Amino acid sequence: MRTTTAPGDALGVLETAALLRELTAGLISAADFDEALAQLVRTCRAAVPGVTWCSVTILQAGEPASVAASDEPIRALDDVQYGDDGPAITAIRERDPVFVPDLAGSGRWPRWTARALALGVHGVVSAPVDIDDQVIGSINLYARRPGAFRDRQQLTAMLLAEHAGLLLAAVRGRVRADRAQPQPVAPGDEEVVGHALGVIMTQRGCPAPEAREVLRGASRALSIPLAELARRLVDSVARHHPG
Incomplete structure (x- = not known):
């Protein structure tokens, strides 16, 4: 114009x-x-x-x-x-x-x-x-x-x-x-992340490195901190499989 x-x-x-x-x-x-x-x-x-x-x-x-x-x-x-x-x-x-x-x-x-x-x-x-x-x-x-x-x-x-x-x-x-950068995990959150990785490994039948990439990818896609997403996953599994 x-x-x-x-x-x-x-x-x-x-x-x-x-x-x-x-x-x-x-x-x-x-x-x-x-x-x-x-x-x-x-x-x-x-x-x-x-x-x-x-x-x-x-x-x-x-x-x-x-x-x-x-x-x-x-x-x-x-x-x-x-x-x-x-x-x-x-x-x-x-x-x-x-x-x-x-x-x-x-x-x-x-x-x-x-x-x-x-x-x-x-x-x-x-x-x-x-x-x-x-x-x-x-x-x-x-x-x-x-x-x-x-x-x-x-x-x-x-x-x-x-x-x-x-x-x-x-x-x-x-x-x-x-x-896209890997998110650091605080020392106090390492245990819950480990539990979440175990859940993913069991569900997918994959090794730990692949499970970690799955968790990181979901964290990036959902814009949820890694530890928080791990906690939600562990809590969800606990609710559906009590005891």
């Missing part, structure tokens, strides 16, 4: 560098993907002039996965888009930014717009975010005042979306790698 930028709307080099540095620092330090989304919302809301609220809409494998929002009413507004078209879903579907400086004068998304205006939302910018082959989304900036958004905010949203996509992909990759 081509935009015409007035001189007063141009992004300064130092301002842009500071914004991207803040975004990078916040996202790479996030413990998981949801925390990274929350940090992205906080950064966008605080750093972009004219923004009253901010949200990030995420779709995974084509289905709604999550919404991070600066305020609960905005989260609910984004949820409406899963059943009705709206700027976030439009931006994701068309892979092009959506820019509406005054919703009251727009005829797009009638049901969504009515909900937005009732919440005091009068301007919106949604920019698509490409994360990886499975996950896409959009950054959504909302303004309380009509006309608060100009080309400056649209360009900033596009820049944030492009940079955030790379960072969020890195966070997802790091989380997957962390889950």
Whole structure:
């Protein structure tokens, strides 16, 4: 999408560098993907002039996965888009930014717009975010005042979306790698893990190394700590075979 930028709307080099540095620092330090989304919302809301609220809409494998929002009413507004078209879903579907400086004068998304205006939302910018082959989304900036958004905010949203996509992909990759690492077992948990390995060996007729890989694989797939999964397995066997 081509935009015409007035001189007063141009992004300064130092301002842009500071914004991207803040975004990078916040996202790479996030413990998981949801925390990274929350940090992205906080950064966008605080750093972009004219923004009253901010949200990030995420779709995974084509289905709604999550919404991070600066305020609960905005989260609910984004949820409406899963059943009705709206700027976030439009931006994701068309892979092009959506820019509406005054919703009251727009005829797009009638049901969504009515909900937005009732919440005091009068301007919106949604920019698509490409994360990886499975996950896409959009950054959504909302303004309380009509006309608060100009080309400056649209360009900033596009820049944030492009940079955030790379960072969020890195966070997802790091989380997957962390889950794939063998989990250490505390000394006090070694006995229950040993019992669980015995159960697996008996059920599968396999040696201990293979049983350990089965337990580790299940732990990663279910995102349950190894010792906790072992305890659940042992407890389940005890319930079904008392005595």
